[in-house]
Amino acid sequence: MVRIFLAEDNAADVWLIEEALRRKSIRFEIDNYTTAAEAIEAVTRCGLENAPVPDLILLDYNLPSGHGADILAAAAQNPYVARVPKAIVTSFLQPGETNHVIELGAACVITKPAGLEEFMREVGGRIEALLRGAVCGGSEAERPEGSEQGRKRL
Amino acid sequence: MASPGRVKLLLVDDDQDNLLALEAVLEPLHQELMLAQSGADALRLCLDHKFAVILLDVRMPDMDGFETAELIRSRKQSRHTPILFLTAYRSDEQLFRGYDLGAVDFLFKPIVPEVLQSKVSVFVELSRNEQLLQRQAEDLTRAEQRFRAVLEAAPDAMVITNREGVIELANSSTDALFGYSRENLIGRNIRLLIPDWEPLPTANPSARTGEMRLVGVRGDGSSFPARITRSPFQASGSWLVTTAIRDATDQVQAEARIHRINAELERRVAERTAALSYSNDALRQFAWAASHDLQEPIRTVLSYSQWLAAAGPETPGESRERMLHIIQDHAGRLYQLLGALRQYVQVSESGAAESAKANWTPVDCNAVLRQVTANLQGLIEETGSKVEWDELPAVQGLEVLFVQLFQNLIANGIKYHSSAPPVIRVHAEMSDGNWIFSVEDNGVGIDPKYFDYIFGVFRRLNRAGGTGMGLAICRAVVERMSGRIWLHSSACGKGSIFRFSVPARPQ
Numbered sequence: 001m002v003r004i005f006l007a008e009d010n011a012a013d014v015w016l017i018e019e020a021l022r023r024k025s026i027r028f029e030i031d032n033y034t035t036a037a038e039a040i041e042a043v044t045r046c047g048l049e050n051a052p053v054p055d056l057i058l059l060d061y062n063l064p065s066g067h068g069a070d071i072l073a074a075a076a077q078n079p080y081v082a083r084v085p086k087a088i089v090t091s092f093l094q095p096g097e098t099n100h101v102i103e104l105g106a107a108c109v110i111t112k113p114a115g116l117e118e119f120m121r122e123v124g125g126r127i128e129a130l131l132r133g134a135v136c137g138g139s140e141a142e143r144p145e146g147s148e149q150g151r152k153r154l
Numbered sequence: 155m156a157s158p159g160r161v162k163l164l165l166v167d168d169d170q171d172n173l174l175a176l177e178a179v180l181e182p183l184h185q186e187l188m189l190a191q192s193g194a195d196a197l198r199l200c201l202d203h204k205f206a207v208i209l210l211d212v213r214m215p216d217m218d219g220f221e222t223a224e225l226i227r228s229r230k231q232s233r234h235t236p237i238l239f240l241t242a243y244r245s246d247e248q249l250f251r252g253y254d255l256g257a258v259d260f261l262f263k264p265i266v267p268e269v270l271q272s273k274v275s276v277f278v279e280l281s282r283n284e285q286l287l288q289r290q291a292e293d294l295t296r297a298e299q300r301f302r303a304v305l306e307a308a309p310d311a312m313v314i315t316n317r318e319g320v321i322e323l324a325n326s327s328t329d330a331l332f333g334y335s336r337e338n339l340i341g342r343n344i345r346l347l348i349p350d351w352e353p354l355p356t357a358n359p360s361a362r363t364g365e366m367r368l369v370g371v372r373g374d375g376s377s378f379p380a381r382i383t384r385s386p387f388q389a390s391g392s393w394l395v396t397t398a399i400r401d402a403t404d405q406v407q408a409e410a411r412i413h414r415i416n417a418e419l420e421r422r423v424a425e426r427t428a429a430l431s432y433s434n435d436a437l438r439q440f441a442w443a444a445s446h447d448l449q450e451p452i453r454t455v456l457s458y459s460q461w462l463a464a465a466g467p468e469t470p471g472e473s474r475e476r477m478l479h480i481i482q483d484h485a486g487r488l489y490q491l492l493g494a495l496r497q498y499v500q501v502s503e504s505g506a507a508e509s510a511k512a513n514w515t516p517v518d519c520n521a522v523l524r525q526v527t528a529n530l531q532g533l534i535e536e537t538g539s540k541v542e543w544d545e546l547p548a549v550q551g552l553e554v555l556f557v558q559l560f561q562n563l564i565a566n567g568i569k570y571h572s573s574a575p576p577v578i579r580v581h582a583e584m585s586d587g588n589w590i591f592s593v594e595d596n597g598v599g600i601d602p603k604y605f606d607y608i609f610g611v612f613r614r615l616n617r618a619g620g621t622g623m624g625l626a627i628c629r630a631v632v633e634r635m636s637g638r639i640w641l642h643s644s645a646c647g648k649g650s651i652f653r654f655s656v657p658a659r660p661q
Contacts, residue, residue, distance in 0.1 A: 012454045012480045064614040091449045094442050114453040116460040
């Protein structure tokens with residue numbers, strides 16, 4: 001059983017991510033936050049007062065009341081989540097934003113593809129790799145589209 | 155130097171043989187010899203020729219040498235011609251009379267050729283030197299005339315001074331430029347005209363300074379900007395300076411005008427560049443935000459319609475229904491977003507703003523509020539809201555924009571209500587030529603850290619329904635009416651106060 005911290009305001013995307021995990025036969029529990037403010041508060045509390053520490057932190061970039069980057073910045077202040085792999089899951093990022101989130105501690109940026117199979121392959125594969133402890137950061141900074149590595153690991 | 159041209163010698167003797175003898179003696183001097191056999195002939199020749207020397211026999215019939223000499227002397231053009239008398243008698247009386255008449259020497263017969271040649275040679279040489287001197291004097295006069303003509307023709311005031319600045323010469327342009335008469339300037343210091351004129355340095359007087367800008371002072375005390383060039387030169391061992399002075403008033407004014415025009419141009423370019431780069435930047439941000447927020451519903455519709463299409467019999471009907479619902483929901487959301495986007499673009503499009511200004515009319519904000527509450531009738535009744543306003547002013551603008559603005563602000567206040575029934579209050583006050591409108595609610599309030607954030611495009615604070623465009627549209631409306639919009643926390647700590655300003659008299 002893996003525990004996933006998920007900041008995502010689109011319920012349809014939450015369901016797609018769940019489906020992707022199911023297809024990878026990953027047993028999971030998701031804590032879903034739908035605004036940046038909620039997610040920041042939650043990530044700050046992880047590990048404190050019996051609040052669980054997740055195995056993976058997935059953050060949408062554009063959220064009500066803020067950005068995924070704001071949550072990464074808050075997470076960087078909490079030593080309990082320092083070793084937890086974190087990834088931005090988004091439609092796309094503007095130039096410069098990829099470098100910014102990598103600097104803030106994201107292991108990689110996962111781009112949500114259009115199309116069901118593509119979504120399952122890309123998002124499922126990347127999450128699986130992250131949970132195995134593979135570092136999918138690296139060259140991501142130079143390749144904002146960066147889905148090649150994730151696919152290869154399949 | 156002048157060429158040593160031949161000079162003329164006049165030989166006067168009544169005796170033909172004597173004349174021939176004199177001619178023979180003087181031939182080797184290679185000068186032009188003219189012969190006269192009487193005083194009258196000699197006088198005639200003196201009318202037409204200038205002689206270096208006249209050899210005059212004293213004893214002649216009719217008119218003797220002395221009489222002839224007297225008449226020669228009496229004529230202006232021959233007054234200074236040297237006369238050598240030839241005589242056979244050494245008499246003191248004769249000598250005195252001869253010298254009285256201007257004789258320069260006497261030669262006694264019999265003539266010794268060498269003595270005659272040598273004496274005449276002296277006069278030939280003398281005459282040549284005189285010619286040379288005269289030619290040089292003429293050259294000098296011509297040069298002086300040329301120099302003065304140039305000086306007078308110069309459009310600039312030209313003043314020649316010694317190295318300390320004492321004026322020796324000034325041209326007529328100087329009179330015209332400074333309003334002095336030249337005679338009054340000679341001998342005075344040029345600093346009268348150019349107070350900052352500096353004497354030539356002793357170390358390196360010939361050093362030419364470039365053009366200088368100094369102040370010129372006229373006779374009437376008025377001053378003007380002057381362009382000055384100085385050319386030092388040496389004359390007879392002492393240093394003189396020609397100072398050329400030109401009135402630079404026109405030039406300075408033209409330069410100032412060019413400078414003003416340039417500065418104005420630069421300012422406009424900078425302004426325009428800033429405006430363009432601001433609008434470019436805003437447009438870029440807008441395009442990113444729009445493409446991001448529009449892509450999400452499309453992607454969802456695409457994925458879920460594929461999922462639904464691929465769903466086999468094992469998929470429960472409940473799930474299929476949920477997928478269909480998500481598809482419809484996101485398609486509807488896309489439609490809603492596009493509508494908000496269109497509204498935003500219409501409001502903020504700057505070209506339209508410029509042309510629309512001409513269509514501005516006084517807008518009665520009381521009427522606007524009546525319109526808005528009518529539009530929001532359903533929402534107001536559903537939530538049990540109260541919308542109140544004081545007497546509001548009329549302001550210049552477009553009514554449709556004010557309706558949009560107030561409707562967005564009031565609907566926000568109602569939607570984000572707290573547990574208490576929503577109360578929205580609108581009022582306006584005058585401040586520094588602007589009307590400041592306040593829309594105050596008793597809703598959930600907004601954390602001050604989002605006060606700027608919420609005016610951006612597609613910015614939401616929670617996931618309830620909205621497009622994230624409402625306040626972006628409000629800002630675009632206010633900015634189009636040359637105002638600004640901002641946000642306060644309500645004084646009681648509950649609810650928010652949106653304020654916006656619009657010029658009471660738009661420019």
